Amino acid sequence: xxxxxxxxxxxxxxxxxxxxxxxxxxxxxxxxxxxxxxxxxxxxxxxxxxxxxxxxxxxxxxxxxxxxxxxxxxxxxxxxxxxxxxxxxxxxxxxxxxxxxxxxxxxxxxxxxxxxxxxxxxxxxxxxxxxxxxxxxxxxxxxxxxxxxxxxxxxxxxxxxxxxxxxxxxxxxxxxxxxxxxxxxxxxxxxxxxxxxxxxxxxxxxxxxxxxxxxxxxxxxxxxxxxxxxxxxxxxxxxxxxxxxxxxxxxxxxxxxxxxxxxxxxxxxxxxxxxxxxxxxxxxxxxxxxxxxxxxxxxxxxxxxxxxxxxxxxxxxxxxxxxxxxxxxxxxxxxxxxxxxxxxxxx
Amino acid sequence: xxxxxxxxxxxxxxxxxxxxxxxxxxxxxxxxxxxxxxxxxxxxxxxxxxxxxxxxxxxxxxxxxxxxxxxxxxxxxxxxxxxxxxxxxxxxxxxxxxxxxxxxxxxxxxxxxxxxxxxxxxxxxxxxxxxxxxxxxxxxxxxxxxxxxxxxxxxxxxxxxxxxxxxxxxxxxxxxxxxxxxxxxxxxxxxxxxxxxxxxxxxxxxxxxxxxxxxxxxxxxxxxxxxxxxxxxxxxxxxxxxxxxxxxxxxxxxxxxxxxxxxxxxxxxxxxxxxxxxxxxxxxxxxxxxxxxxxxxxxxxxxxxxxxxxxxxxxxxxxxxxxxxxxxxxxxxxxxxxxxxxxxxxx
DNA sequence: CATGCTGTTTGCAGCGCTGCAAAAGCGTAG
DNA sequence: CTACGCTTTTGCAGCGCTGCAAACAGCATG
Numbered sequence: 205x206x207x208x209x210x211x212x213x214x215x216x217x218x219x220x221x222x223x224x225x226x227x228x229x230x231x232x233x234x235x236x237x238x239x240x241x242x243x244x245x246x247x248x249x250x251x252x253x254x255x256x257x258x259x260x261x262x263x264x265x266x267x268x269x270x271x272x273x274x275x276x277x278x279x280x281x282x283x284x285x286x287x288x289x290x291x292x293x294x295x296x297x298x299x300x301x302x303x304x305x306x307x308x309x310x311x312x313x314x315x316x317x318x319x320x321x322x323x324x325x326x327x328x329x330x331x332x333x334x335x336x337x338x339x340x341x342x343x344x345x346x347x348x349x350x351x352x353x354x355x356x357x358x359x360x361x362x363x364x365x366x367x368x369x370x371x372x373x374x375x376x377x378x379x380x381x382x383x384x385x386x387x388x389x390x391x392x393x394x395x396x397x398x399x400x401x402x403x404x405x406x407x408x409x410x411x412x413x414x415x416x417x418x419x420x421x422x423x424x425x426x427x428x429x430x431x432x433x434x435x436x437x438x439x440x441x442x443x444x445x446x447x448x449x450x451x452x453x454x455x456x457x458x459x460x461x462x463x464x465x466x467x468x469x470x471x472x473x474x475x476x477x478x479x480x481x482x483x484x485x486x487x488x489x490x491x492x493x494x495x496x497x498x499x500x501x502x503x504x505x506x507x508x509x510x511x512x513x514x515x516x517x518x519x520x521x522x523x524x525x526x527x528x529x530x531x532x533x534x535x536x537x538x539x540x541x542x543x544x545x546x547x548x549x550x551x
Numbered sequence: 552x553x554x555x556x557x558x559x560x561x562x563x564x565x566x567x568x569x570x571x572x573x574x575x576x577x578x579x580x581x582x583x584x585x586x587x588x589x590x591x592x593x594x595x596x597x598x599x600x601x602x603x604x605x606x607x608x609x610x611x612x613x614x615x616x617x618x619x620x621x622x623x624x625x626x627x628x629x630x631x632x633x634x635x636x637x638x639x640x641x642x643x644x645x646x647x648x649x650x651x652x653x654x655x656x657x658x659x660x661x662x663x664x665x666x667x668x669x670x671x672x673x674x675x676x677x678x679x680x681x682x683x684x685x686x687x688x689x690x691x692x693x694x695x696x697x698x699x700x701x702x703x704x705x706x707x708x709x710x711x712x713x714x715x716x717x718x719x720x721x722x723x724x725x726x727x728x729x730x731x732x733x734x735x736x737x738x739x740x741x742x743x744x745x746x747x748x749x750x751x752x753x754x755x756x757x758x759x760x761x762x763x764x765x766x767x768x769x770x771x772x773x774x775x776x777x778x779x780x781x782x783x784x785x786x787x788x789x790x791x792x793x794x795x796x797x798x799x800x801x802x803x804x805x806x807x808x809x810x811x812x813x814x815x816x817x818x819x820x821x822x823x824x825x826x827x828x829x830x831x832x833x834x835x836x837x838x839x840x841x842x843x844x845x846x847x848x849x850x851x852x853x854x855x856x857x858x859x860x861x862x863x864x865x866x867x868x869x870x871x872x873x874x875x876x877x878x879x880x881x882x883x884x885x886x887x888x889x890x891x892x893x894x895x896x897x898x
Numbered sequence: 899c900a901t902g903c904t905g906t907t908t909g910c911a912g913c914g915c916t917g918c919a920a921a922a923g924c925g926t927a928g
Numbered sequence: 929c930t931a932c933g934c935t936t937t938t939g940c941a942g943c944g945c946t947g948c949a950a951a952c953a954g955c956a957t958g
Contacts, residue, residue: 210670210914212913212914212915213914213915214914222937222938223937223938223939224914224915224938224939225915225916225917225937225938225939225940226936226937226938228915228916229936229937232916235935236935236936236937237936237937238935238936238937241936241937255666255668255669255670256669256670256914256915257610257669257670257671257913257914257915258615258669258670258671258672258915259606259609259610259615259670259671259913259914259915260610260913260914260915260916260943261914261915261916262606262915262943263604263606263607263610263913263914263915263916263943263944263945264914264915264916264917264942264943265915265916265917265943266916266943268605268606270649277635278631278634278635278638279628279631279632279634279635279835281626281628281631284625284626284628284631285626287625287626287650288624288625288626288652291625291650291651291652300649300672301649301650302617302647302648302649303634303638303648303650304638305635305638319602321602322602322603322604322605323557323602323603323604323605323606324604324605324606325605325647433835433838433839437839462836462839462840463839465841466839466840466841466843469841488626488780489809489836491780492780492784492809492810492813493809493813493840493841494812494813494816494840494841496813557944559943559944559945560944560945561944569907569908570907570908570909571908571909571944571945572907572908572909572910572946573906573907573908575945575946576906576907579946582905583905583906583907584906584907585905585906585907588906588907603944603945604943604944604945605945606943606944606945607913607943607944607945607946608944608945608946609913609945610913610914610915610943610944610945610946611912611913611944611945611946611947612913612945612946612947613913613946
């Protein structure tokens with residue numbers, strides 16, 4: 205079998221007594237083929253076990269039938285959950301998904317956004333940038349269809365899909381305030397160029413305070429390089445080491461929240477009695493942790509399908525459509541980490 | 552730019568004043584090219600910003616430069632952690648990774664193991680089967696290089712990479728027995744064809760008992776359709792509802808363990824004081840849960856690199872190498888869920 | 899100076915498919 | 929019976945690259 209010349213269009217054509225172009229038409233389901241021919245060709249296809257050679261097809265068509273999805277870290281549950289939806293949506297449209305993880309490396313991100321090192325490997329990219337600067341985004345190859353996830357305002361040459369981070373963060377913060385907490389901390393700020401997502405959350409955090417006429421406890425706004433457990437655990441420890449520690453914490457991701465809770469429990473503090481904790485992302489882990497984590501739940505399914513939809517539209521269109529700002533819905537899900545035992549439930 | 556004829560080998564050749572074949576040689580780093588020519592060509596390449604068209608290259612070479620990784624569920628942390636290693640290892644070798652998730656669907660798995668619906672999309676597959684029967688494996692296209700992960704004994708036509716599940720499970724069970732626990736439960740058995748992995752773990756569980764001359768509490772061996780949190784939580788609830796509930800539980804995955812702990816804590820029981828819990832896989836979640844989960848930690852990095860290495864070897868070799876049984880190391884990592892507060896640590 | 903030898907470069911065919919435009923069929927109208 | 933418009937089928941060129949084998953060095957040797 206190996207290397208043993210495979211069945212081609214021409215073989216099928218010969219057997220069916222038609223031209224190879226007609227076989228191609230049948231295989232691709234083109235319109236103008238008589239039922240008679242279609243049947244004969246189909247028979248030949250089945251008999252020979254013909255399967256199209258995607259490589260040749262793609263070369264001839266000038267597109268690869270693949271899209272790339274670029275995320276900073278694959279093992280971040282938020283991304284893998286999102287990825288799942290993206291793969292499904294793409295497959296439905298006959299597209300394959302290439303996955304790449306950048307580890308937040310700027311150079312790597314920059315390269316990928318410019319078609320990687322070779323042409324035509326993928327027809328478009330869904331990108332979740334981390335270290336990518338605005339300039340890098342600006343002077344990329346504009347011919348490569350692009351959809352950005354997360355926080356990055358579109359400059360009109362690509363689409364951006366995300367939730368309203370400011371509103372969501374405000375809502376999260378208000379929830380903590382509604383509980384009567386007064387010393388609110390925020391974990392995850394990133395006050396530098398590539399930390400846009402974080403900054404929006406901080407802004408929501410502030411706005412919530414402003415609306416109630418409360419001051420923000422600036423010393424309780426803690427930065428973390430990443431949104432993961434370790435950083436969350438570390439930041440929480442840091443917070444607890446001061447006098448007048450917080451009685452509630454808004455974490456910029458569920459992982460950060462899980463890390464924070466880990467530290468709290470480790471120090472013998474009770475969640476939420478001593479410190480209430482709210483997260484962001486609604487990953488599965490948060491639903492089953494002890495206590496389950498109150499969180500902002502973005503509609504991941506919607507984000508995934510919207511991203512794929514827009515990207516394919518962009519790929520298919522000869523004149524690039526305008527870059528849109530697309531907002532997926534989100535909602536606050538209250539669980540034990542803020543509301544206490546009463547509200548526990550397995551979703 | 553769009554559709555605006557891209558730079559080809561021939562363009563470069565013309566500028567450099569050599570044949571296109573020579574340019575190809577330079578681009579691919581072939582040996583016999585004088586420094587002089589190489590330089591001139593390289594200059595032309597840089598000047599024109601030439602990037603090879605992978606599609607054309609692959610068509611000419613007759614291989615796609617891609618491997619597929621097929622897992623049942625992408626959002627299972629164990630898989631996404633493994634995937635990460637696989638992607639890295641493949642990239643180093645110049646291979647791209649296509650990811651597919653089957654949701655455990657037999658038909659889908661069967662299709663993928665036969666090259667999917669088209670030829671040459673990928674040169675080989677790393678497969679983590681769930682619903683795949685032995686026959687399906689047997690009558691697959693033998694020309695497609697295959698490496699199987701998890702529990703599936705090789706029939707000699709593919710490689711199998713995994714840890715020694717029986718030994719690992721025995722070790723996990725012995726750890727519980729060493730703690731002085733006497734009523735051991737096991738959650739995750741799957742006593743049907745496609746549940747081989749589960750069955751091996753059950754076997755290890757039994758062997759540990761046998762070695763100590765202890766009887767297995769058969770009524771405490773609980774099956775679950777999947778190795779996830781929900782099933783773990785449900786099975787645990789089930790166990791607690793009987794009289795004479797277990798004082799220790801061996802869970803066949805960390806997710807199951809997290810689910811079980813969720814239920815235990817939810818019912819006001821203490822882990823490990825009332826019930827000790829041990830998991831399997833060593834996913835990150837388990838390290839940061841409350842309490843952190845004792846677990847069997849397979850060397851995922853090793854599994855990933857070995858799988859890729861073997862697959863590429865298989866792809867590159869004209870005569871298929873014999874199918875090997877490859878064992879990656881594992882170790883027991885003791886955390887609070889069995890050992891109590893003393894052993895807590897953030898790894 | 900012819901001969902052979904290694905090292906470098908070239909030309910051509912072809913991977914298997916699709917785009918395009920022309921050719922062929924076919925039914926209806928003049 | 930011819931002309932016309934429509935649908936169906938075909939032929940050809942070419943996507944951009946690499947495999948192969950031949951051609952052409954350049955150099956040492958007899």
